[in-house]
Amino acid sequence: MKRVVTWMVGLVFILGMGAAGAAEVLLGPGDVVKLSVYGSPDLSIETRVSESGHLTFPLLGQVAVGGMPVAGAEKKIAGLLEKGGYIKQAQVNMLVTTLASQQISVLGHVNRPGRYPVEGRRRVLDMLALAGGIHSEGGDMISLVRTRDGKTTREAIDLVDMVRRGELDKDVEVAGGDIIFVERAPRAYVAGEVTRPGPFRLERGMTVQQALSAGGGLSPRGSSNGIRITRKDAGGNPVSLDANASDAVQVDDVIVVRESWF
Structure with a gap:
C-alpha cells in the first residue's frame, strides 16, 4: 500500500502542475520583486514588500500591494504614475524573485x-x-x-x-x-528467541505471526508456545497477555518469544 500512496502523490503532483502554474501569485510580506517601467530605466528597482504589505517605488513612495496579484500590482503602480503626471500610458512589469510570504x-x-x-x-x-x-x-x-x-x-x-x-x-x-508534518510509522517490538529482536514497522492489521516474520522468525531455541504480549492498558499501565499467532498487534506492543524446553 506504501507504493500506492507514493504513486498517487506523484500522479496528483504531475496533474496539478499546469493548473498551479496558471494561478495568480498573491504578494505578501517578505516577497522580493523586480520592477521596471518601459522607456524609463531610472525607475527599475528591486524591493521587498514590508510587513505592512507596502513596497517603496520611486516618485510614488509607499504603495500598498499586500494581498494583490502581480498583474493587479502592476496595474496599480502604472495608474499612480499616470495619475501623478509622471508618465503617460505607463507600462509596468513586475517579477517576483523571492516568494517568501x-x-x-x-x-x-x-x-x-x-x-x-x-x-x-x-x-x-x-x-x-x-x-x-x-x-x-x-x-x-x-x-x-x-x-x-x-x-x-x-x-x-x-x-x-x-x-x-x-x-x-x-x-x-x-x-x-x-x-x-509526517508522523513516524507506528512501531512494535519483538524480543526473546527470534532471529532479529528489536523494533519493527507495524503494518495495518498485522498479526503476531506476521510480526514474528518481521523479526526473522523464531531462533533455533525459540518456541511457538507460550508467546506473550506486553502492552499498556487504558490507564497506561503495562499488562502481560497470552498471545496466539492470529492475534492483532497494537502500537508499542512488546512480543516476547520464550525459549523451548526441548
Whole structure:
C-alpha cells in the first residue's frame, strides 16, 4: 500500500502542475520583486514588500500591494504614475524573485524536509511530492496545522485511507504559513528467541505471526508456545497477555518469544 500512496502523490503532483502554474501569485510580506517601467530605466528597482504589505517605488513612495496579484500590482503602480503626471500610458512589469510570504513547511519523515513556495493552488499531496515523498520511516498519517482568521487548527489526514476510498476531497488546499508534518510509522517490538529482536514497522492489521516474520522468525531455541504480549492498558499501565499467532498487534506492543524446553 506504501507504493500506492507514493504513486498517487506523484500522479496528483504531475496533474496539478499546469493548473498551479496558471494561478495568480498573491504578494505578501517578505516577497522580493523586480520592477521596471518601459522607456524609463531610472525607475527599475528591486524591493521587498514590508510587513505592512507596502513596497517603496520611486516618485510614488509607499504603495500598498499586500494581498494583490502581480498583474493587479502592476496595474496599480502604472495608474499612480499616470495619475501623478509622471508618465503617460505607463507600462509596468513586475517579477517576483523571492516568494517568501507564500511558503509551507513540510516537516517530519519526508525525504527533503523544508519550506516550499506555494506558487498558485497547491494541495497536501502536491507539497509532499515537492518534499520528495514520504521517508521509509514515515507513516500513513500526517498532521496539517493551519491558521485562518487568527485561529490555529490541527487536522489529521490518513493518506492510505484517503487513497483506498478515493476521497481526494480530503486532499485539501494549502496556503502560505501552513505546516505539514509526517508522523513516524507506528512501531512494535519483538524480543526473546527470534532471529532479529528489536523494533519493527507495524503494518495495518498485522498479526503476531506476521510480526514474528518481521523479526526473522523464531531462533533455533525459540518456541511457538507460550508467546506473550506486553502492552499498556487504558490507564497506561503495562499488562502481560497470552498471545496466539492470529492475534492483532497494537502500537508499542512488546512480543516476547520464550525459549523451548526441548
